Structure formats: structure tokens, C-alpha cells
Amino acid sequence: MAKTYYEVLGVAQTASFDEIKRAFRIKAKDCHPDHHAGDPVAEKQFKELAEAYEVLKDDQKRATYDRIGHEAFVNGMGNSAFSGGFGGFDFSGTGFEDIFAEMFGMARGRPKxxxxxxxxxxxxxxxxxxxxxxxxxxxxxxxxxxxxxxxxxxxxxxxxxxxxxxxxxxxxxxxxxxxxxxxxxxxxxxxxxxxxxxxxxxxxxxxxxxxxxxxxxxxxxxxxxxxxxxxxxxxxxxxxxxxxxxxxxxxKPHALFKREGNDLYIEVPVPMTTATLGGKVFVPTMNGKGQEYDVKAGLQSGTEVKLKGFGMPVLRGDRYGDLYVRFRVETPTNLSAEQKELLRQFDGAGKKNSSLCEDFKNLVSKIFS
Ligand SMILES: [Zn+2]
Ligand SMILES: [Zn+2]
Missing domain, CATH: 2.10.230.10 (Heat shock protein DnaJ, cysteine-rich domain)
Structure with missing residues (x-):
């Protein structure tokens, strides 16, 4: 986190103009380029001071700074990669010259x-x-x-x-x-x-x-x-x-997708039969087209897959984030008598299919025996 302009000058955010001016004068004397020629540390310090003073001495700039924050001033658009039409704050041109003029009490030609x-x-x-x-x-x-x-x-x-x-x-x-x-x-x-x-x-x-x-x-x-x-x-x-x-x-939040940076997350329900036997599952995507995803037989609930490039576009870039799909296997409810009977037949059909449940049972009996 960069120092705020108040921290650079070592004054409280409530400091008066006179306090700000005094702090700048004292600190700027210590690192003035005239006394520290060729010293990059002093030069950097002086520039920081000048920049902070340039903003805080001006009621309007100071109010904007207080309202919008340090980041907006320093980087213009925060961390985003805006350029061109939307600039940040522009200190070029007037700022430093004015400060030098003030420092030395010199008018550089006619006052603007x-x-x-x-x-x-x-x-x-x-x-x-x-x-x-x-x-x-x-x-x-x-x-x-x-x-x-x-x-x-x-x-x-x-x-x-x-x-x-x-x-x-x-x-x-x-x-x-x-x-x-x-x-x-x-x-x-x-x-x-x-x-x-x-x-x-x-x-x-x-x-x-x-x-x-x-x-x-x-x-x-x-x-x-x-x-x-x-x-x-x-x-x-x-x-x-x-x-x-x-x-x-x-x-605003979306009904289907959650966003984290450039990546998107979605949870997609999968019928028990598709999860068991394998098949196609439709995954919606932000581009509006959607993807047919091939689910392999034996899909477990909670399985996550990444669809590369189906996330959000990167601001001012030509890449896209990714889409993370989490499948949730749906346990069927409201079964008919016939469906229940079929499942009982399935359960009694001999071959043990469950390995997760068996492994879990074995682990429990080992721990509590
Ligand atoms: Zn008028
Ligand atoms: Zn006037």
C-alpha cells in the first residue's frame, strides 16, 4: 500500500492549509535537489513531497483526493488497464513548475x-x-x-x-x-x-x-x-x-454465474442416471451459446471441471478467464412404485458397485473398533 499524501507530508488528514504548507517547507528543505545533487533517494523524496503538496494545497484537488482516494490519483484508474480517453490525474505541465516557483519565490515569466x-x-x-x-x-x-x-x-x-x-x-x-x-x-x-x-x-x-x-x-x-x-x-x-x-x-450478481476476477463459477445439476451411465450435460456459458459437456460414466457429485476461455473477457486485453463447472448429482425424489422396485432390484443384483461407501465403512470401523 502506497503512502497517502498526508503520510508523505506527515500531517493529519484534518490538517489545515498552513500546517500542510509548513510540513512541506520543512521536509522539502531537507531533500531539496540543490543540496543533494545526483542523490536519487533525495530526488525521489522531493518528488513525492512535491506531488503530495501539489494536491493537498489545492482545496478542490484535496477534496477530490479525499473523496476518490489515493489509488485513483496515483494510478489514474486503479489497477485497471484503462488508457486513451480516460486518463488519470495529470500532473504534467503546471504542477512542478508552480512548486519550484513557489519554493524560490520566483515568477517564471508572467503568472498564468x-x-x-x-x-x-x-x-x-x-x-x-x-x-x-x-x-x-x-x-x-x-x-x-x-x-x-x-x-x-x-x-x-x-x-x-x-x-x-x-x-x-x-x-x-x-x-x-x-x-x-x-x-x-x-x-x-x-x-x-x-x-x-x-x-x-x-x-x-x-x-x-x-x-x-x-x-x-x-x-x-x-x-x-x-x-x-x-x-x-x-x-x-x-x-x-x-x-x-x-x-x-x-x-450486479448473476443468477447462474459467480465471478471471481476474470473467472466464472457455475453449479450444474446432473441426473443420477446420466452421472451413473455417462452422457451429455448442457453447460450454459456467458457467450450465450452454451456447451454440451460429455460426462463420463461414474461422475461423482462435486466434480469440478474447467472450461478454458469461457470466463469473462480480460479488461483491455484479448484473453478470457475460465469457467469452472461444478457438477451436482441429483438424488431422485418422488419415485413411483415401479421405479422403487427397479432400484431394489438394482441393489440386490449381486455385484457390489459402491467403493466410496465401502471404503468409508471400513475406515469408520477401523477408527471406532
Ligand atoms: Zn447568467
Ligand atoms: Zn480577480
Missing amino acids: NKKARGEDIRLDLGLTLDEAYHGIKKTVTLNTYSPCAKCGGLGGKRLDTCATCGGAGVVRQRQGFFVVETTCPVCHGTGKAVQEPCADCRGTGRVRQKRDVEIDIPAGVDTGVRMRLAGEGDVAPNGGDRGDVYVFLNV
Whole structure:
């Protein structure tokens, strides 16, 4: 289990921003690359610290981290092999540069006009095993903040420069060695001031709106798999970017098959006569076709066989798991008088057929004699 970002910084999960900042400053000094040039251990430690700080210093990222968990942040999609359209969190680009700038109180050129980003949204989605087997496109309705149509997401008319940030969209505060840069709380990063708030959105530039989004769920997903729909979450106030939607999948139990990872398990009843004499038994399979299985004479209840490749498809792979079939021999009930008589004749027909029962009897008498 990897360390959580809180553990990396050595702070409690309830730590305030100041506590987090202090912990980062103290720890980062100890392993800063300037003092440990060419030391891979210090470098790794510094990177871990920077990554943890990058997330925890940002209220929004921290909230997402608390809600979605460490694994989702570090591996993007947990252990699943998602790639392409659904990425994990992306720290490239801004993160480390910002941290260096903060560390040294240096602005690297003009400060970026940071656009605020809307909230991430969690969506729980149930699937049948059949849907998980084949993969499916599902349309879901999201009720998210969208740009207000009346004011075009600007929050109102007559846009002047924001007095708080002077139009930069960010406010920077020097705190000793550090310069802390945050999105302007007044204009939410737009750099503009609204003079006449829009009536529809009360100046926020966004309204709740239902939208249909199609989710392409690949074959092989299981409960616990999360999918990220980048840029489908809430839009930020006053024309910011959208957050993401995290889809948490839950595959419901199946009436016939039990699933463990990529393997499936099924119990198939076999008539006593087929088990005794041998014959064909129909085994259902997830591909809907089923298999005629040749049961050899003398099949015992509880016998398990593996049908290779008849399990679940491996997520983003081209293999399949296996199907484990457990046969359960059915003892007949409600016999007619004629059937009972036939069985009595069978029992008295001379030759002893049972070896299991004889072996068991012998073992019992040996132990208790
Ligand atoms: Zn509006
Ligand atoms: Zn501002």
C-alpha cells in the first residue's frame, strides 16, 4: 500500500492549509535537489513531497483526493488497464513548475491567468454481468452546472477589470521565502468584474442543467472499476472549465454465474442416471451459446471441471478467464412404485458397485473398533 499524501507530508488528514504548507517547507528543505545533487533517494523524496503538496494545497484537488482516494490519483484508474480517453490525474505541465516557483519565490515569466475549474462529480452506475461481458454504451443523464445561456457564462453585463487581482485572475502573496499564488476569490480567475449581475444565474455564470452523456464501457469491467469522463463535471463559476465525472461501476450478481476476477463459477445439476451411465450435460456459458459437456460414466457429485476461455473477457486485453463447472448429482425424489422396485432390484443384483461407501465403512470401523 502506497503512502497517502498526508503520510508523505506527515500531517493529519484534518490538517489545515498552513500546517500542510509548513510540513512541506520543512521536509522539502531537507531533500531539496540543490543540496543533494545526483542523490536519487533525495530526488525521489522531493518528488513525492512535491506531488503530495501539489494536491493537498489545492482545496478542490484535496477534496477530490479525499473523496476518490489515493489509488485513483496515483494510478489514474486503479489497477485497471484503462488508457486513451480516460486518463488519470495529470500532473504534467503546471504542477512542478508552480512548486519550484513557489519554493524560490520566483515568477517564471508572467503568472498564468489561471482559469477556475468546476467540481468533480461522482456517478454510480450498475451493470449486469452480461453488460460487463460484452461491453456496452450507456447513456446517462448528468445534472451539472453548465454555462448560463442568458449571459453566456459571464455572470452579467459590462465587464471591467477585476480590482482585486488587477485582471490577472490570480492573487499572489509573499510569505517569507515563498510566494503563494491562488485563484482570485473575487472573479474566480476570470480577471473581470461583473457590473450588472445576470438574473438567470444571479451573477455566477452557471445554472444546473440536465445533459445526456454516452459512456462507452469496455468489456471485462468489474465492480470497483472507475472511469473518468474528463471535462463532463460542473462548470466553474464565471466561465471556468468543467471538472470531471468519475463513474464508479458496480456489476450486479448473476443468477447462474459467480465471478471471481476474470473467472466464472457455475453449479450444474446432473441426473443420477446420466452421472451413473455417462452422457451429455448442457453447460450454459456467458457467450450465450452454451456447451454440451460429455460426462463420463461414474461422475461423482462435486466434480469440478474447467472450461478454458469461457470466463469473462480480460479488461483491455484479448484473453478470457475460465469457467469452472461444478457438477451436482441429483438424488431422485418422488419415485413411483415401479421405479422403487427397479432400484431394489438394482441393489440386490449381486455385484457390489459402491467403493466410496465401502471404503468409508471400513475406515469408520477401523477408527471406532
Ligand atoms: Zn447568467
Ligand atoms: Zn480577480
